Amino acid sequence: MSPHRIKRVTIQSVADHAGVSIATVSNVLNGSGRVGPDSRRRVLEAVETLAYRRNSLASSLRSRRSRLIGLVIPDIINSFFAAIAYDFEEFASDTGYDFAVVTSRESVERERQRVQALLSRQIDGLIVIPASDTSLLTTALNEVLLPPLVVLDRGLDLAGVDTIGTDGEGGGYAATQHLLRLNHERIAVMVPTLDLGTMRDRVAGHTRALEEARISISPRILVGGPSADGLRRAIDQELQRPDRPTALFAASSVAALCAIKAIHALDLKMPRDISLIGFDDADWMVALRPSITTISQPTAEMVKLGWNLLMQHMLSGRNAKADHTTTRLPCALQVRESTGPPAHTVKHSKRRPRSHG
Numbered sequence: 001m002s003p004h005r006i007k008r009v010t011i012q013s014v015a016d017h018a019g020v021s022i023a024t025v026s027n028v029l030n031g032s033g034r035v036g037p038d039s040r041r042r043v044l045e046a047v048e049t050l051a052y053r054r055n056s057l058a059s060s061l062r063s064r065r066s067r068l069i070g071l072v073i074p075d076i077i078n079s080f081f082a083a084i085a086y087d088f089e090e091f092a093s094d095t096g097y098d099f100a101v102v103t104s105r106e107s108v109e110r111e112r113q114r115v116q117a118l119l120s121r122q123i124d125g126l127i128v129i130p131a132s133d134t135s136l137l138t139t140a141l142n143e144v145l146l147p148p149l150v151v152l153d154r155g156l157d158l159a160g161v162d163t164i165g166t167d168g169e170g171g172g173y174a175a176t177q178h179l180l181r182l183n184h185e186r187i188a189v190m191v192p193t194l195d196l197g198t199m200r201d202r203v204a205g206h207t208r209a210l211e212e213a214r215i216s217i218s219p220r221i222l223v224g225g226p227s228a229d230g231l232r233r234a235i236d237q238e239l240q241r242p243d244r245p246t247a248l249f250a251a252s253s254v255a256a257l258c259a260i261k262a263i264h265a266l267d268l269k270m271p272r273d274i275s276l277i278g279f280d281d282a283d284w285m286v287a288l289r290p291s292i293t294t295i296s297q298p299t300a301e302m303v304k305l306g307w308n309l310l311m312q313h314m315l316s317g318r319n320a321k322a323d324h325t326t327t328r329l330p331c332a333l334q335v336r337e338s339t340g341p342p343a344h345t346v347k348h349s350k351r352r353p354r355s356h357g
Helices: 011-018 022-030 037-050 056-063 079-094 108-120 168-181 197-213 228-239 253-265 283-287 299-316
Strands: 068-073 098-103 125-128 149-152 162-166 187-191 220-223 247-250 275-279 293-296 326-329 332-334
Touching: 011 022, 011 037, 022 037, 068 079, 068 108, 079 098, 079 299, 098 108, 108 125, 125 299, 149 299, 162 168, 162 299, 168 187, 168 197, 168 247, 168 275, 168 293, 168 332, 187 197, 187 228, 187 253, 220 228, 228 253, 247 253, 253 275, 299 326
Parallel strands: 068 098, 068 125, 125 149, 149 162, 162 326, 187 220, 187 247, 247 275, 275 293
Antiparallel strands: 293 332
């Protein structure tokens, strides 16, 4: 008996099953044109029911588009960057794009290599969280055939490209205000580096809050370097000082992890012996006991705005060096269990009286 021929599922099959036109199916799969939510739902259901798989190679040859978006991030292990990659991949999947994620590992040279590798694949769009605030000036921004580009988190002052980040200074200010309201004055701030504008902004917000509160003690800024080991050593040394801080502000998620390890190693209790507030939010911060007070960044909003900007540029064919926008989204204080009043009042630390003149 001759084998049965498997009937090939075509775009016409999807249109017939969904009760829409071929043009509507194409608009849904290509992320172009306006499609009502009901029609979109029926098309996606038909695609899943019929197990439709379009010929991406043929489609890209006809349209001269690869339908591939590239994302460059510093580190896939960091929960902040991982969340951004996850959300972008969801947008790509929902609109029929393939998605390629590469990491710079905080290296400017590796970033240049990975950007060039993506460009060699004829990507339709590029999203970058740079290794440094200026690295793209010598990598992607100098490419002649650069696709539409959106920059996130770092390099927010770059000219000629859309940049989206958060108000780090406002976040650092809110974190410090929270600790001051709890009567902490001896506060240490931990950062991996001051070479990044994001970290300088968070420290600037901390310093502004201290100045407004007229705290007489100089700010304690710990710079541990890019490695977790360096951060851990800096925190260990600070916590073993005779006048150790009563509160720690960890200005990155990695710094918060290192702080927790150091606190546990010294058998200190949060918030009784020391309060801890982080920057960035992650599931593990809620799962721990005590749960970690932190400054959360609106990653979902950043991704949505970044994706929409990229799609606009791709549809309009606008060059990355045309008019551009810079957006800084507000952060939010998430008060949990790791912060509380200091166990005792530090007598030698006094606030200067406010002048009323």
